[in-house]
Amino acid sequence: MDQLPRPVFARVKTLPGGNRNPWHKHSWAQLTYAIKGVLLVHSDLGTFLAPPHWAVWIPPEVTHEVIASVRTERRNFFIDPSETDWIADRCRVLEVTPLMRELIRAVAALPVAYDLAGPDGRLVRVFLDQLVGLNESQFHLPMPKTPALLESCTNLLRSPDTELTVLDIAKTAALSERTLERTFLRETGLSFREWRVKFKLMMAIGSLEATRNVSTTAYATGYETTSSFIAAFKRQFGKTPGTFLKTLDD
Incomplete structure (x- = not known):
């Protein structure tokens, strides 16, 4: 075609x-x-x-x-x-x-x-x-360009529950932690920690849609309290999870 x-x-x-x-x-x-x-x-x-x-x-x-x-x-x-x-x-x-x-x-x-x-x-x-007039949203997770870092991040996308630390990825990429963090920030505009937080919050949207429950999603995403999840979600996407759920129903 x-x-x-x-x-x-x-x-x-x-x-x-x-x-x-x-x-x-x-x-x-x-x-x-x-x-x-x-x-x-x-x-x-x-x-x-x-x-x-x-x-x-x-x-x-x-x-x-x-x-x-x-x-x-x-x-x-x-x-x-x-x-x-x-x-x-x-x-x-x-x-x-x-x-x-x-x-x-x-x-x-x-x-x-x-x-x-x-x-x-x-x-x-x-x-x-x-x-051509539609606004762009923030539901975008940039990927690093260095092959070893790209492979590690891609593996995380495929297995979101995998717990990899900066040290784990640095060893796989044969880089020091400091070099990894500097490279990651240069290539994505985010530190690895910021990247991981945004990834988890993006994944939380699927749970929000499925459960319609902010507390359940907060704990499933790894937050100890609902309030900390709400605050992180609002910082990332500009609206609370509850407000976001309402947009799904409009």
Whole structure:
């Protein structure tokens, strides 16, 4: 499917929890949007998390995998790179506006061979115009570039409960702890501790959605008190877990 039949081609998917779309890439851009459930997109550029009503933008030729949380409904839009100026060179998580949400539903329902010159074609143009104005969110976890550090972080993403210390990773990478911390900060903009905290909080979003219980999620994420989890979550994402849960239900 190297050539898209139209500027935008949509696919509707309902996925069981834990479904994994293995590592792959394609020559068109992709917008993947979660109606229900949480999507995780792993790539060499970082990890990107889309709760319900958020979307992940994946540029052409970027190798990635997509993992679904609990039963997930998503809409995939494959976009011909020649049809829009906004083919970013990096993945990003986008806040989907109410208008864009309705456009997503409408464009996803179009026939594959919609009329480019008719109302359907004009609707797609509005969809593309609105896409470029969406705000970027903070559900992004940067990845280090040094191969040994990238491998360690990727292993952590695949096994979130693994308890690795800076010393463990330094030994694996044949680096001193000080060199590892300096390299990690330079390549990701975060210390390893900050990276690990953000990763755990991003993973907590799936638990929040599944349990709808802040205290249960706090303890499952490793926080000794609910209040410390709430404070850390708000520092990272700008809103409390309770407020975030309300956005999932909107």
